[in-house]
Amino acid sequence: MTPINDAIMGLILAGGLSRRMGGGDKGLSRLGEDTILDRIVARMxxxxxxxxxxxxxxxGRLAKLGLPILADTLPDFPGPLAGVLAGLDHAAQAGFAEVVVVPCDAPFLPADLVARLRGMAGGKGGAVTISGGRRHPTAALWPVHLRQALRTALVEEDQRRVETILRRQGFIEVEWPVEPFDPFMNVNDPEGLAQARALLERWPQA
Known part of the structure:
Protein backbone atom coordinates (compact mmCIF):
# COMPACT_ATOMS: atom_id res chain seq x y z
CA MET A 1 0.00 0.00 0.00
CA THR A 2 1.21 3.52 -0.74
CA PRO A 3 2.39 5.35 2.41
CA ILE A 4 -0.04 7.90 3.88
CA ASN A 5 1.94 11.04 3.04
CA ASP A 6 4.05 11.83 6.12
CA ALA A 7 1.87 9.94 8.59
CA ILE A 8 3.53 7.88 11.27
CA MET A 9 2.28 5.07 13.46
CA GLY A 10 3.03 4.66 17.15
CA LEU A 11 3.35 1.35 19.00
CA ILE A 12 3.61 0.73 22.73
CA LEU A 13 5.42 -2.53 23.49
CA ALA A 14 3.60 -4.36 26.29
CA GLY A 15 3.88 -7.97 25.16
CA GLY A 16 6.35 -9.19 27.78
CA LEU A 17 5.83 -11.20 30.94
CA SER A 18 7.03 -8.54 33.47
CA ARG A 19 8.89 -11.14 35.53
CA ARG A 20 10.85 -8.54 37.53
CA MET A 21 7.57 -6.95 38.61
CA GLY A 22 6.22 -10.32 39.68
CA GLY A 23 4.17 -10.90 36.53
CA GLY A 24 1.05 -9.17 35.25
CA ASP A 25 1.07 -5.86 33.39
CA LYS A 26 3.64 -3.47 34.83
CA GLY A 27 2.18 -0.73 32.66
CA LEU A 28 -0.97 -0.85 34.79
CA SER A 29 0.95 0.06 37.95
CA ARG A 30 -0.29 3.28 39.53
CA LEU A 31 1.85 6.38 39.25
CA GLY A 32 0.19 9.44 40.71
CA GLU A 33 -3.44 9.60 39.61
CA ASP A 34 -2.87 7.49 36.51
CA THR A 35 -1.25 4.23 35.46
CA ILE A 36 2.08 4.16 33.68
CA LEU A 37 0.30 3.23 30.45
CA ASP A 38 -2.18 6.09 30.86
CA ARG A 39 0.74 8.48 30.97
CA ILE A 40 2.42 6.93 27.94
CA VAL A 41 -0.76 7.01 25.87
CA ALA A 42 -1.36 10.67 26.77
CA ARG A 43 2.23 11.54 25.82
CA MET A 44 2.32 9.60 22.57
CA GLY A 60 -10.07 -7.14 27.83
CA ARG A 61 -7.76 -6.24 30.69
CA LEU A 62 -6.44 -3.32 28.63
CA ALA A 63 -9.73 -2.14 27.15
CA LYS A 64 -9.84 1.04 29.25
CA LEU A 65 -6.88 2.41 27.33
CA GLY A 66 -9.01 2.62 24.20
CA LEU A 67 -6.23 1.43 21.91
CA PRO A 68 -6.34 -1.23 19.18
CA ILE A 69 -4.19 -4.18 20.22
CA LEU A 70 -1.67 -6.01 18.06
CA ALA A 71 -0.59 -9.37 19.47
CA ASP A 72 2.70 -11.05 18.63
CA THR A 73 2.50 -13.08 15.45
CA LEU A 74 5.31 -15.38 16.64
CA PRO A 75 4.80 -17.94 19.43
CA ASP A 76 6.40 -18.36 22.86
CA PHE A 77 7.00 -14.70 23.73
CA PRO A 78 10.25 -14.20 21.80
CA GLY A 79 10.70 -10.69 23.18
CA PRO A 80 10.18 -7.08 22.11
CA LEU A 81 11.36 -7.69 18.54
CA ALA A 82 8.26 -9.82 17.99
CA GLY A 83 6.14 -6.84 19.00
CA VAL A 84 8.08 -4.59 16.66
CA LEU A 85 7.53 -7.05 13.83
CA ALA A 86 3.78 -7.19 14.50
CA GLY A 87 3.71 -3.41 14.38
CA LEU A 88 5.72 -3.17 11.16
CA ASP A 89 3.50 -5.76 9.47
CA HIS A 90 0.37 -3.85 10.42
CA ALA A 91 1.90 -0.53 9.39
CA ALA A 92 2.74 -1.94 5.96
CA GLN A 93 -0.86 -3.05 5.47
CA ALA A 94 -2.22 0.29 6.68
CA GLY A 95 0.10 2.37 4.52
CA PHE A 96 2.53 3.79 7.08
CA ALA A 97 6.19 4.08 6.16
CA GLU A 98 7.54 4.43 9.71
CA VAL A 99 6.70 3.24 13.21
CA VAL A 100 7.90 4.74 16.47
CA VAL A 101 7.95 2.11 19.20
CA VAL A 102 8.15 2.85 22.92
CA PRO A 103 8.21 0.59 25.98
CA CYS A 104 5.24 0.24 28.31
CA ASP A 105 7.34 1.06 31.39
CA ALA A 106 8.73 4.53 30.56
CA PRO A 107 6.27 7.01 32.10
CA PHE A 108 8.23 10.20 31.40
CA LEU A 109 8.67 10.07 27.61
CA PRO A 110 9.47 13.38 25.86
CA ALA A 111 6.63 15.24 24.16
CA ASP A 112 8.87 15.75 21.11
CA LEU A 113 10.16 12.20 20.85
CA VAL A 114 8.73 11.44 17.41
CA ALA A 115 9.80 14.77 15.89
CA ARG A 116 13.38 14.39 17.05
CA LEU A 117 13.73 10.77 15.98
CA ARG A 118 12.36 11.55 12.54
CA GLY A 119 14.44 14.68 12.21
CA MET A 120 17.66 12.85 12.96
CA ALA A 121 16.84 9.86 10.78
CA GLY A 122 15.97 12.15 7.89
CA GLY A 123 14.04 9.43 6.09
CA LYS A 124 17.27 7.46 5.56
CA GLY A 125 16.86 4.73 8.15
CA GLY A 126 16.07 3.98 11.75
CA ALA A 127 16.84 5.97 14.88
CA VAL A 128 17.22 4.92 18.50
CA THR A 129 17.33 6.95 21.71
CA ILE A 130 20.26 7.38 24.08
CA SER A 131 20.18 9.04 27.50
CA GLY A 132 22.86 9.21 30.12
CA GLY A 133 25.18 7.26 27.84
CA ARG A 134 22.75 4.34 27.74
CA ARG A 135 20.97 3.15 24.63
CA HIS A 136 17.23 2.50 24.92
CA PRO A 137 16.57 -0.03 22.15
CA THR A 138 12.81 -0.18 22.70
CA ALA A 139 12.41 3.56 22.11
CA ALA A 140 13.13 3.85 18.41
CA LEU A 141 11.91 4.75 14.96
CA TRP A 142 11.65 1.77 12.60
CA PRO A 143 11.23 2.10 8.82
CA VAL A 144 8.61 -0.37 7.64
CA HIS A 145 10.92 -1.67 4.92
CA LEU A 146 12.99 -3.40 7.62
CA ARG A 147 10.24 -5.85 8.46
CA GLN A 148 11.55 -8.63 6.21
CA ALA A 149 15.05 -8.31 7.62
CA LEU A 150 13.57 -8.44 11.11
CA ARG A 151 11.47 -11.49 10.27
CA THR A 152 14.55 -13.26 8.90
CA ALA A 153 16.52 -12.49 12.05
CA LEU A 154 13.76 -13.76 14.33
CA VAL A 155 12.56 -16.80 12.42
CA GLU A 156 15.61 -18.05 10.56
CA GLU A 157 18.43 -16.93 12.86
CA ASP A 158 16.61 -16.99 16.22
CA GLN A 159 18.17 -13.59 16.84
CA ARG A 160 16.16 -11.91 19.60
CA ARG A 161 18.49 -9.17 20.80
CA VAL A 162 17.22 -5.74 19.82
CA GLU A 163 20.70 -4.25 20.14
CA THR A 164 22.08 -6.67 17.56
CA ILE A 165 19.46 -5.71 14.98
CA LEU A 166 19.93 -1.99 15.59
CA ARG A 167 23.68 -2.28 15.02
CA ARG A 168 23.21 -4.48 11.98
CA GLN A 169 20.82 -1.99 10.38
CA GLY A 170 22.87 1.08 11.24
CA PHE A 171 20.34 2.90 13.40
CA ILE A 172 21.21 6.53 14.13
CA GLU A 173 21.63 7.37 17.82
CA VAL A 174 19.66 10.36 19.15
CA GLU A 175 20.95 11.61 22.50
CA TRP A 176 18.70 13.11 25.17
CA PRO A 177 19.65 15.12 28.26
CA VAL A 178 19.07 13.50 31.64
CA GLU A 179 18.70 16.71 33.64
CA PRO A 180 16.62 17.38 35.61
CA PHE A 181 15.57 13.74 35.06
CA ASP A 182 16.04 10.95 32.55
CA PRO A 183 12.91 10.89 30.32
CA PHE A 184 13.59 7.25 29.43
CA MET A 185 13.87 5.79 32.91
CA ASN A 186 12.22 2.37 33.05
CA VAL A 187 9.99 0.96 35.75
CA ASN A 188 11.13 -2.66 35.66
CA ASP A 189 10.68 -3.66 39.29
CA PRO A 190 9.17 -2.43 42.58
CA GLU A 191 12.30 -0.39 43.33
CA GLY A 192 11.99 1.36 39.96
CA LEU A 193 8.33 2.11 40.65
CA ALA A 194 9.25 3.70 43.98
CA GLN A 195 11.87 5.84 42.23
CA ALA A 196 9.35 6.95 39.60
CA ARG A 197 6.86 7.94 42.29
CA ALA A 198 9.53 9.94 44.09
CA LEU A 199 10.51 11.65 40.84
CA LEU A 200 6.91 12.58 40.11
CA GLU A 201 6.52 14.10 43.57
CA ARG A 202 9.59 16.24 42.97
CA TRP A 203 8.80 17.08 39.33
CA PRO A 204 4.98 17.06 38.92
CA GLN A 205 5.37 18.28 35.33
CA ALA A 206 7.49 15.26 34.36
Whole structure:
Protein backbone atom coordinates (compact mmCIF):
# COMPACT_ATOMS: atom_id res chain seq x y z
CA MET A 1 0.00 0.00 0.00
CA THR A 2 1.21 3.52 -0.74
CA PRO A 3 2.39 5.35 2.41
CA ILE A 4 -0.04 7.90 3.88
CA ASN A 5 1.94 11.04 3.04
CA ASP A 6 4.05 11.83 6.12
CA ALA A 7 1.87 9.94 8.59
CA ILE A 8 3.53 7.88 11.27
CA MET A 9 2.28 5.07 13.46
CA GLY A 10 3.03 4.66 17.15
CA LEU A 11 3.35 1.35 19.00
CA ILE A 12 3.61 0.73 22.73
CA LEU A 13 5.42 -2.53 23.49
CA ALA A 14 3.60 -4.36 26.29
CA GLY A 15 3.88 -7.97 25.16
CA GLY A 16 6.35 -9.19 27.78
CA LEU A 17 5.83 -11.20 30.94
CA SER A 18 7.03 -8.54 33.47
CA ARG A 19 8.89 -11.14 35.53
CA ARG A 20 10.85 -8.54 37.53
CA MET A 21 7.57 -6.95 38.61
CA GLY A 22 6.22 -10.32 39.68
CA GLY A 23 4.17 -10.90 36.53
CA GLY A 24 1.05 -9.17 35.25
CA ASP A 25 1.07 -5.86 33.39
CA LYS A 26 3.64 -3.47 34.83
CA GLY A 27 2.18 -0.73 32.66
CA LEU A 28 -0.97 -0.85 34.79
CA SER A 29 0.95 0.06 37.95
CA ARG A 30 -0.29 3.28 39.53
CA LEU A 31 1.85 6.38 39.25
CA GLY A 32 0.19 9.44 40.71
CA GLU A 33 -3.44 9.60 39.61
CA ASP A 34 -2.87 7.49 36.51
CA THR A 35 -1.25 4.23 35.46
CA ILE A 36 2.08 4.16 33.68
CA LEU A 37 0.30 3.23 30.45
CA ASP A 38 -2.18 6.09 30.86
CA ARG A 39 0.74 8.48 30.97
CA ILE A 40 2.42 6.93 27.94
CA VAL A 41 -0.76 7.01 25.87
CA ALA A 42 -1.36 10.67 26.77
CA ARG A 43 2.23 11.54 25.82
CA MET A 44 2.32 9.60 22.57
CA UNK A 45 -1.16 10.11 21.11
CA UNK A 46 -0.56 13.74 19.98
CA UNK A 47 2.70 12.76 18.30
CA UNK A 48 1.39 10.12 15.89
CA UNK A 49 -1.48 9.62 13.47
CA UNK A 50 -2.40 6.22 14.90
CA UNK A 51 -1.40 4.57 18.17
CA UNK A 52 -1.45 0.82 18.88
CA UNK A 53 -0.62 -1.42 21.80
CA UNK A 54 1.37 -4.62 21.39
CA UNK A 55 0.06 -7.04 24.03
CA UNK A 56 -0.61 -10.74 24.39
CA UNK A 57 -3.28 -12.65 26.30
CA UNK A 58 -6.78 -11.43 27.09
CA UNK A 59 -7.14 -7.96 25.53
CA GLY A 60 -10.07 -7.14 27.83
CA ARG A 61 -7.76 -6.24 30.69
CA LEU A 62 -6.44 -3.32 28.63
CA ALA A 63 -9.73 -2.14 27.15
CA LYS A 64 -9.84 1.04 29.25
CA LEU A 65 -6.88 2.41 27.33
CA GLY A 66 -9.01 2.62 24.20
CA LEU A 67 -6.23 1.43 21.91
CA PRO A 68 -6.34 -1.23 19.18
CA ILE A 69 -4.19 -4.18 20.22
CA LEU A 70 -1.67 -6.01 18.06
CA ALA A 71 -0.59 -9.37 19.47
CA ASP A 72 2.70 -11.05 18.63
CA THR A 73 2.50 -13.08 15.45
CA LEU A 74 5.31 -15.38 16.64
CA PRO A 75 4.80 -17.94 19.43
CA ASP A 76 6.40 -18.36 22.86
CA PHE A 77 7.00 -14.70 23.73
CA PRO A 78 10.25 -14.20 21.80
CA GLY A 79 10.70 -10.69 23.18
CA PRO A 80 10.18 -7.08 22.11
CA LEU A 81 11.36 -7.69 18.54
CA ALA A 82 8.26 -9.82 17.99
CA GLY A 83 6.14 -6.84 19.00
CA VAL A 84 8.08 -4.59 16.66
CA LEU A 85 7.53 -7.05 13.83
CA ALA A 86 3.78 -7.19 14.50
CA GLY A 87 3.71 -3.41 14.38
CA LEU A 88 5.72 -3.17 11.16
CA ASP A 89 3.50 -5.76 9.47
CA HIS A 90 0.37 -3.85 10.42
CA ALA A 91 1.90 -0.53 9.39
CA ALA A 92 2.74 -1.94 5.96
CA GLN A 93 -0.86 -3.05 5.47
CA ALA A 94 -2.22 0.29 6.68
CA GLY A 95 0.10 2.37 4.52
CA PHE A 96 2.53 3.79 7.08
CA ALA A 97 6.19 4.08 6.16
CA GLU A 98 7.54 4.43 9.71
CA VAL A 99 6.70 3.24 13.21
CA VAL A 100 7.90 4.74 16.47
CA VAL A 101 7.95 2.11 19.20
CA VAL A 102 8.15 2.85 22.92
CA PRO A 103 8.21 0.59 25.98
CA CYS A 104 5.24 0.24 28.31
CA ASP A 105 7.34 1.06 31.39
CA ALA A 106 8.73 4.53 30.56
CA PRO A 107 6.27 7.01 32.10
CA PHE A 108 8.23 10.20 31.40
CA LEU A 109 8.67 10.07 27.61
CA PRO A 110 9.47 13.38 25.86
CA ALA A 111 6.63 15.24 24.16
CA ASP A 112 8.87 15.75 21.11
CA LEU A 113 10.16 12.20 20.85
CA VAL A 114 8.73 11.44 17.41
CA ALA A 115 9.80 14.77 15.89
CA ARG A 116 13.38 14.39 17.05
CA LEU A 117 13.73 10.77 15.98
CA ARG A 118 12.36 11.55 12.54
CA GLY A 119 14.44 14.68 12.21
CA MET A 120 17.66 12.85 12.96
CA ALA A 121 16.84 9.86 10.78
CA GLY A 122 15.97 12.15 7.89
CA GLY A 123 14.04 9.43 6.09
CA LYS A 124 17.27 7.46 5.56
CA GLY A 125 16.86 4.73 8.15
CA GLY A 126 16.07 3.98 11.75
CA ALA A 127 16.84 5.97 14.88
CA VAL A 128 17.22 4.92 18.50
CA THR A 129 17.33 6.95 21.71
CA ILE A 130 20.26 7.38 24.08
CA SER A 131 20.18 9.04 27.50
CA GLY A 132 22.86 9.21 30.12
CA GLY A 133 25.18 7.26 27.84
CA ARG A 134 22.75 4.34 27.74
CA ARG A 135 20.97 3.15 24.63
CA HIS A 136 17.23 2.50 24.92
CA PRO A 137 16.57 -0.03 22.15
CA THR A 138 12.81 -0.18 22.70
CA ALA A 139 12.41 3.56 22.11
CA ALA A 140 13.13 3.85 18.41
CA LEU A 141 11.91 4.75 14.96
CA TRP A 142 11.65 1.77 12.60
CA PRO A 143 11.23 2.10 8.82
CA VAL A 144 8.61 -0.37 7.64
CA HIS A 145 10.92 -1.67 4.92
CA LEU A 146 12.99 -3.40 7.62
CA ARG A 147 10.24 -5.85 8.46
CA GLN A 148 11.55 -8.63 6.21
CA ALA A 149 15.05 -8.31 7.62
CA LEU A 150 13.57 -8.44 11.11
CA ARG A 151 11.47 -11.49 10.27
CA THR A 152 14.55 -13.26 8.90
CA ALA A 153 16.52 -12.49 12.05
CA LEU A 154 13.76 -13.76 14.33
CA VAL A 155 12.56 -16.80 12.42
CA GLU A 156 15.61 -18.05 10.56
CA GLU A 157 18.43 -16.93 12.86
CA ASP A 158 16.61 -16.99 16.22
CA GLN A 159 18.17 -13.59 16.84
CA ARG A 160 16.16 -11.91 19.60
CA ARG A 161 18.49 -9.17 20.80
CA VAL A 162 17.22 -5.74 19.82
CA GLU A 163 20.70 -4.25 20.14
CA THR A 164 22.08 -6.67 17.56
CA ILE A 165 19.46 -5.71 14.98
CA LEU A 166 19.93 -1.99 15.59
CA ARG A 167 23.68 -2.28 15.02
CA ARG A 168 23.21 -4.48 11.98
CA GLN A 169 20.82 -1.99 10.38
CA GLY A 170 22.87 1.08 11.24
CA PHE A 171 20.34 2.90 13.40
CA ILE A 172 21.21 6.53 14.13
CA GLU A 173 21.63 7.37 17.82
CA VAL A 174 19.66 10.36 19.15
CA GLU A 175 20.95 11.61 22.50
CA TRP A 176 18.70 13.11 25.17
CA PRO A 177 19.65 15.12 28.26
CA VAL A 178 19.07 13.50 31.64
CA GLU A 179 18.70 16.71 33.64
CA PRO A 180 16.62 17.38 35.61
CA PHE A 181 15.57 13.74 35.06
CA ASP A 182 16.04 10.95 32.55
CA PRO A 183 12.91 10.89 30.32
CA PHE A 184 13.59 7.25 29.43
CA MET A 185 13.87 5.79 32.91
CA ASN A 186 12.22 2.37 33.05
CA VAL A 187 9.99 0.96 35.75
CA ASN A 188 11.13 -2.66 35.66
CA ASP A 189 10.68 -3.66 39.29
CA PRO A 190 9.17 -2.43 42.58
CA GLU A 191 12.30 -0.39 43.33
CA GLY A 192 11.99 1.36 39.96
CA LEU A 193 8.33 2.11 40.65
CA ALA A 194 9.25 3.70 43.98
CA GLN A 195 11.87 5.84 42.23
CA ALA A 196 9.35 6.95 39.60
CA ARG A 197 6.86 7.94 42.29
CA ALA A 198 9.53 9.94 44.09
CA LEU A 199 10.51 11.65 40.84
CA LEU A 200 6.91 12.58 40.11
CA GLU A 201 6.52 14.10 43.57
CA ARG A 202 9.59 16.24 42.97
CA TRP A 203 8.80 17.08 39.33
CA PRO A 204 4.98 17.06 38.92
CA GLN A 205 5.37 18.28 35.33
CA ALA A 206 7.49 15.26 34.36
Missing amino acids: RPQVEALFLNANGDP
